[in-house]
Amino acid sequence: MNILVINCGSSSLKYQLVDMNGEEVLAKGLVERIGIEGSRIKHDTTGKDRVVIEEPMKDHKRALELVLNAVVHAEYGAVKSLDEINAVGHRIVHGGEDFAESVIINDKVMEAIEKNSELAPLHNPPNIIGINACKELMPATPMVAVFDTAFHQTIPADNYIYAIPYEYYEKYKIRRYGFHGTSHKYVSQRAAEILGKDIKDLNIVTCHLGNGSSVTAVEGGRSIDTSMGFTPLAGLAMGTRSGDIDPAIIPFIMDKENLTFDEVNNMLNKKSGVLGISGISSDFRDLEIAEQEGNVRAKLALDIFANKVKKYIAAYAAQMCRIDVLVFTAGIGENSDSMRERICEGLECLGIRVAKELNDGVRGIEKVLSKDLTATAVMVIPTNEELMIARDTLELVSNR
Numbered sequence: 001m002n003i004l005v006i007n008c009g010s011s012s013l014k015y016q017l018v019d020m021n022g023e024e025v026l027a028k029g030l031v032e033r034i035g036i037e038g039s040r041i042k043h044d045t046t047g048k049d050r051v052v053i054e055e056p057m058k059d060h061k062r063a064l065e066l067v068l069n070a071v072v073h074a075e076y077g078a079v080k081s082l083d084e085i086n087a088v089g090h091r092i093v094h095g096g097e098d099f100a101e102s103v104i105i106n107d108k109v110m111e112a113i114e115k116n117s118e119l120a121p122l123h124n125p126p127n128i129i130g131i132n133a134c135k136e137l138m139p140a141t142p143m144v145a146v147f148d149t150a151f152h153q154t155i156p157a158d159n160y161i162y163a164i165p166y167e168y169y170e171k172y173k174i175r176r177y178g179f180h181g182t183s184h185k186y187v188s189q190r191a192a193e194i195l196g197k198d199i200k201d202l203n204i205v206t207c208h209l210g211n212g213s214s215v216t217a218v219e220g221g222r223s224i225d226t227s228m229g230f231t232p233l234a235g236l237a238m239g240t241r242s243g244d245i246d247p248a249i250i251p252f253i254m255d256k257e258n259l260t261f262d263e264v265n266n267m268l269n270k271k272s273g274v275l276g277i278s279g280i281s282s283d284f285r286d287l288e289i290a291e292q293e294g295n296v297r298a299k300l301a302l303d304i305f306a307n308k309v310k311k312y313i314a315a316y317a318a319q320m321c322r323i324d325v326l327v328f329t330a331g332i333g334e335n336s337d338s339m340r341e342r343i344c345e346g347l348e349c350l351g352i353r354v355a356k357e358l359n360d361g362v363r364g365i366e367k368v369l370s371k372d373l374t375a376t377a378v379m380v381i382p383t384n385e386e387l388m389i390a391r392d393t394l395e396l397v398s399n400r
């Protein structure tokens with residue numbers, strides 16, 4: 001069975017076609033600048049040269065039409081016709097409290113996704129556009145929604161309720177939701193598989209460190225706490241997002257700088273994090289180079305980032321009593337040996353010890369970085385959200 005995985009953003013669309021017999025990627029690609037001048041698709045069919053398709057794409061439907069053309073193209077396509085795409089799995093950012101699991105998309109599901117747009121006004125609307133475009137182009141193909149928030153629906157109330165009047169939870173559903181759920185789920189399951197253990201017997205902390213970053217406590221395979229909150233702005237300091245700050249800072253800056261709420265919101269999302277601290281870049285590669293050249297604020301930004309991850313790891317150790325496995329994933333977690341080392345430094349008291357010779361130079365591969373088998377297993381596991389979406393889609397479509 002071939003499954004098409006779609007991740008639709010406001011002006012971009014990522015896709016992957018996966019043959020589930022052997023979980024082999026047949027084709028993948030990225031559409032950029034949808035609805036903007038200079039739209040293009042970078043399409044890769046496994047075993048063939050990359051093609052770049054530059055053509056105007058006024059909306060997501062046109063983009064998807066061109067993606068499907070590329071996937072079935074006689075020369076650079078992966079399959080002969082659209083009939084060979086058996087199901088589509090959509091990544092949806094916010095499922096609110098409605099979805100603790102992936103679901104087959106029907107009218108009722110669409111209504112609930114639309115309702116939850118209020119909680120993710122930047123993300124759910126493009127996801128919905130992607131579903132509707134697929135429905136028009138492949139009306140008979142079953143579709144599944146896989147939510148970033150679903151894995152975290154097992155978090156207990158004492159970890160998801162904010163200390164503000166309870167009526168705001170009741171009236172507006174203001175609570176911690178958490179994000180990157182598909183990634184945290186994938187790497188925690190994969191960690192158990194690699195270690196040859198039942199996930200039910202493991203307490204795992206997963207660190208998804210990329211442009212957006214979050215840490216999750218996974219107890220017996222269930223998320224019990226995570227660093228992102230009502231929105232993906234919460235928790236760690238990130239590339240350009242502030243993470244947790246004293247909420248009183250917001251009205252104070254609005255007053256001093258004469259800013260509107262939208263301007264402050266933009267500052268917290270786009271100009272803060274390690275970019276805001278360093279004044280140089282949101283990219284950790286740039287910051288690591290600047291630090292080596294003696295830039296004090298680049299070093300400060302990296303230290304602050306590491307410190308915050310450390311605090312979450314320690315907090316989750318306190319919640320779960322012990323950490324059996326610590327996983328690093330996503331752009332920084334998979335690629336930056338120095339950031340992994342910096343985070344683990346000082347956590348020896350929790351049984352977390354990275355062997356320098358096992359960590360140095362490790363990039364984008366699955367690897368255990370710790371030696372002591374009786375202590376915490378520290379691991380790098382490249383995330384694979386697309387595969388997780390394809391697996392959920394296969395399961396739901398097969399059981400229909």
Ligand code: ADP
Pocket residue numbers: 209210211212239282283284285330331332335336
């Ligand atoms: P996204 O959240 O956009 O999916 P990624 O998981 O791709 O982000 O992570 C992107 C980030 O990973 C980049 O901003 C960069 O800081 C970091 N990164 C990628 N490669 C390296 C590397 N070799 N060393 C340090 N950081 C890296």
